[in-house]
């Protein structure tokens with residue numbers, strides 16, 4: 001089994017608690033959220049239509065889509081509120097030497 005490959009995204013200080021920010025990683029847009037529970041990473045594009053979730057809101061662990069109001073749990077990408085029905089892909093995330101790193105599968 002191959003070792004997971006983490007990719008460095010940004011300094012950990014870029015994201016304050018209760019905030020979120022999107023980063024480009026290859027052809028993906030990754031949303032990183034910092035909550036009381038820590039850092040979480042998931043796809044930044046809503047599973048319902050085409051909307052960037054970093055333009056929405058973060059309330060606790062709930063990410064709310066700016067377009068039609070669907071909501072997702074940032075800890076695992078699961079759907080918390082309609083109209084979305086499909087979860088978002090979530091990714092392992094960690095902090096190393098003050099940097100946020102995310103494990104994203106290769107192409």
Ligand code: FES
Pocket residue numbers: 046047048049050051065066067068069070082083084
């Ligand atoms: S595009 Fe996000 S809820 Fe419709």
